[in-house]
Amino acid sequence: MFSPFEVVLKCTSGLNRAPPGVFATVVPAAALEAHEFDWLTQAEGARAAAMTRPERRAQFAAGRWLLRYAAARVFGERGYRLDFADGRPLVAAAGRGPAAVSLSHSGELVLCAAGRVQTLGVDIERIRPRGDWSALCAWTLHPLERERVERAADPQRWRYFYQAWTYKEALAKALGESVFGFAFDGILVSEKGSLEQVPQDPRLSRPDWRLCPLRVAEGFAAAVAWRA
Numbered sequence: 001m002f003s004p005f006e007v008v009l010k011c012t013s014g015l016n017r018a019p020p021g022v023f024a025t026v027v028p029a030a031a032l033e034a035h036e037f038d039w040l041t042q043a044e045g046a047r048a049a050a051m052t053r054p055e056r057r058a059q060f061a062a063g064r065w066l067l068r069y070a071a072a073r074v075f076g077e078r079g080y081r082l083d084f085a086d087g088r089p090l091v092a093a094a095g096r097g098p099a100a101v102s103l104s105h106s107g108e109l110v111l112c113a114a115g116r117v118q119t120l121g122v123d124i125e126r127i128r129p130r131g132d133w134s135a136l137c138a139w140t141l142h143p144l145e146r147e148r149v150e151r152a153a154d155p156q157r158w159r160y161f162y163q164a165w166t167y168k169e170a171l172a173k174a175l176g177e178s179v180f181g182f183a184f185d186g187i188l189v190s191e192k193g194s195l196e197q198v199p200q201d202p203r204l205s206r207p208d209w210r211l212c213p214l215r216v217a218e219g220f221a222a223a224v225a226w227r228a
Contacts, residue, residue, distance in 0.1 A: 001028055002062065004069055007111065009224070011193065011212040020100075020115025020226055022122060023070045024216055027108045031058035039065050059105045066112045067103055074114040075099065088176070100226070102173050109217060117226045121173030123166040124214075124222040127158050140165055142188040142197065162221035164189060167211050170225035175203055193223070 007022040031037075032054045040048060044064055051057040067089055071080045079094040082101075093099035093116065100120035104111045113122035130136055137146045141164055149160045167189045172182040187204075188197035193211040198204035206227060214222035 001030060002026075002065055002069075004066060007222070008215040009212045010215050011210070018116055019210070019212070020113045020117055020120055020224060021070060021074045022111065022113045022214060022224055023066060023073065024109055024111045024124075025062060025066050025069075027055075027058045027062045027105075027110060031062060034058070034061070037061040037065075039068070059110060062110045063103045063105055063112070066110050067101060067114075070112040070114040071101060074116070100174075102170075102224075104169075104173075104222075106220065109220060111214075111216065111222060113224050113226075115226060117228055119174045119176075120224070120226045121170040121175070122214075122222070122224045123169040123173065124216060124220055125162045125166055125169075127155075127162050127219055127221055129155075129158055136161070138185065140168070140184045142185055144188055144197075148191070159221060163213060163223065166221050166223035167193060167213075167225065170223045171204075171209075171211065174225045174227065 002025045004023050004025045007024050009019060040061060048057050048060050071091055075093045081092045083090045089101050089103060091099045091101045097116055098118045100117050101114045102120045102122040104123045106124045107126045109124055111122055111124045113120055141149060145164055149157055152160050168184045168187055169179055172179050183199050186199040189211060190196050193213055195209055208228045211223060211225045214224060216222045
C-alpha cells in the first residue's frame with residue numbers, strides 16, 4: 001500500500017558520523033477508505049477505529065507502518081523494540097548505545113526519523129498562508145528571525161516562516177515538550193539550522209545539538225533535530 005522513500009538531509013557540514021535516517025511516505029487514497037489495517041497491534045487497531053475522520057485514521061495507520069519500516073532500516077529487522085508513552089514512540093535498540101525515533105505528518109505526507117542518537121525530533125508542515133501574521137510571528141519567531149523573514153516577499157515569506165517553525169517543533173519533540181510549553185520566540189536559529197540563541201535552559205545549552213532542514217516535497221517545510 002505504501003511507497004516509502006528516504007528523505008535528503010540538507011545539511012552541508014558538521015554532521016556526526018551517524019546522522020539519523022529520515023523516511024517519508026504518501027498516504028494513498030486506499031488508506032482513506034480503510035477501517036482496518038493488518039499491521040496494527042490490537043491496541044493500535046482500537047485507537048484507529050475510534051477515529052472518526054478518515055484522514056486522521058489513515059495518517060495514524062501510515063505513521064505506525066512507517067515507524068516500523070524506518071526502525072527496521074536503521075536498527076535491523078530484529079534489532080529493536082518499540083514502545084509508546086502517551087502516544088509518543090520510544091525505541092530500544094539491541095546491544096549497547098542510544099536509539100530514538102520520531103513521527104510527524106501533514107496533509108498527505110507522513111515523516112519518520114530514526115537514529116542511534118540520544119534524542120530526536122522531526123516535523124513537517126504544509127506551507128500555506130495563515131491568519132494573523134503578527135500574532136503568529138510574535139509567538140513563533142525570535143525578533144531577529146522576524147526581521148529576516150519579513151524582508152522576504154510572499155510567498156517566500158511563508159516558506160521561511162514554516163522552516164523556522166519546523167526547526168523549533170522538531171527541537172520541542174526531541175526534548176519531549178509540547179509546542180505550547182516551549183518558548184519558540186526565545187530561540188534563534190540561523191538560516192543554515194544552527195542554534196544561535198536559546199533561553200536559560202540547560203538542555204539547550206549543550207554543544208552537540210544538530211538541526212537540519214529536509215527536502216521532502218514541493219509545498220512542504222520539514223526539519224529534524226537531534227543530539228548525538
